[in-house]
Amino acid sequence: LTFCLKILGSGGAIPAYGRNHSSQILTINGKHFLIDCGEATQHSLIEYGIKPGKIEAIFISHLHGDHYLGLMGLISSMHLQGRTKSLIIFAPRGLKDIILIQLKYSNSILNFDLKIEELDTSRRRKIYEGKSFTAESFPLKHRIPCCGFLFKEKPKLRRINKRLLPQDLSLQNIIRLKNGEDAMDDEGKVIYKNKNLTLPPRISRSYAYCSDTCYDEALLEVIHQVDLLYHESTFLEDRATKAKETFHSTAKEAATIAKKAKVKRLIIGHFSARYKDITPFETEAVEIFKETFLAIEGQDYCVEE
Numbered sequence: 001l002t003f004c005l006k007i008l009g010s011g012g013a014i015p016a017y018g019r020n021h022s023s024q025i026l027t028i029n030g031k032h033f034l035i036d037c038g039e040a041t042q043h044s045l046i047e048y049g050i051k052p053g054k055i056e057a058i059f060i061s062h063l064h065g066d067h068y069l070g071l072m073g074l075i076s077s078m079h080l081q082g083r084t085k086s087l088i089i090f091a092p093r094g095l096k097d098i099i100l101i102q103l104k105y106s107n108s109i110l111n112f113d114l115k116i117e118e119l120d121t122s123r124r125r126k127i128y129e130g131k132s133f134t135a136e137s138f139p140l141k142h143r144i145p146c147c148g149f150l151f152k153e154k155p156k157l158r159r160i161n162k163r164l165l166p167q168d169l170s171l172q173n174i175i176r177l178k179n180g181e182d183a184m185d186d187e188g189k190v191i192y193k194n195k196n197l198t199l200p201p202r203i204s205r206s207y208a209y210c211s212d213t214c215y216d217e218a219l220l221e222v223i224h225q226v227d228l229l230y231h232e233s234t235f236l237e238d239r240a241t242k243a244k245e246t247f248h249s250t251a252k253e254a255a256t257i258a259k260k261a262k263v264k265r266l267i268i269g270h271f272s273a274r275y276k277d278i279t280p281f282e283t284e285a286v287e288i289f290k291e292t293f294l295a296i297e298g299q300d301y302c303v304e305e
């Protein structure tokens with residue numbers, strides 16, 4: 001089953017050199033979740049063949065324009081395309097006013113139920129529960145209230161080892177095995193131990209999105225050992241002072257966080273318009289954390305089961 005991240009936008013505050021504002025699509029078991037929605041998001045969705053109608057929920061990290069200015073256009077298109085399925089958006093306080101005032105002055109009444117849930121950006125909290133995963137928000141240190149998101153698959157059940165399964169086993173016993181129990185006869189006596197007929201569960205995959213933030217070791221506990229980490233790296237070390245002043249990070253800092261949190265893979269993005277060539281970001285980060293990849297628009301970053 002799928003657990004893939006697609007980058008829709010990899011640029012910082014000003015779109016430059018073909019890099020759009022922040023936006024990503026996380027696809028878990030065929031369902032789409034949009035993370036941040038910068039200006040060109042709906043154009044990228046069209047370009048990469050992702051149907052907006054299939055987006056289940058939207059997660060907005062903060063209210064700097066480069067992370068949400070694409071929302072109104074996307075919502076309008078969903079309406080025009082006849083969406084009837086309700087949509088939930090998670091965002092820091094203020095987004096509800098921003099969206100409602102635009103709907104008011106354009107005299108729009110959406111044909112779907114739009115729910116905007118405002119987040120407490122000061123603490124870590126579970127905000128969403130899907131069938132197979134949960135999403136949490138957690139605080140990031142930026143110039144305005146800002147949060148990251150942690151998506152984590154729920155623990156999975158052990159898997160039946162078909163090769164070892166006795167042919168005469170009842171359906172009831174197969175269900176028992178799937179639930180982690182032993183197989184029993186009618187008298188309740190154990191006939192097969194669970195561990196002898198099953199394989200360990202598949203891993204529960206995880207993805208953490210650290211949007212705009214300065215270097216912050218408070219993140220380590222939240223993102224500890226995630227399979228995939230996105231961490232902004234607006235600047236290179238040559239502008240470390242600038243990064244500090246603006247509550248952003250450098251490639252080296254993003255890689256240090258990834259290393260200290262022992263994550264499996266790091267994606268860096270939110271590249272400043274000051275840099276035309278972004279390969280030095282990779283060079284700088286890889287020196288600290290080998291499994292670093294640049295956020296490239298249109299590219300998928302999948303975690304195997």
Ligand SMILES: [Zn+2]
Nearest residue numbers: 013064066212
């Ligand atoms: Zn930004």
Ligand SMILES: [Zn+2]
Nearest residue numbers: 062064142212
């Ligand atoms: Zn920002």
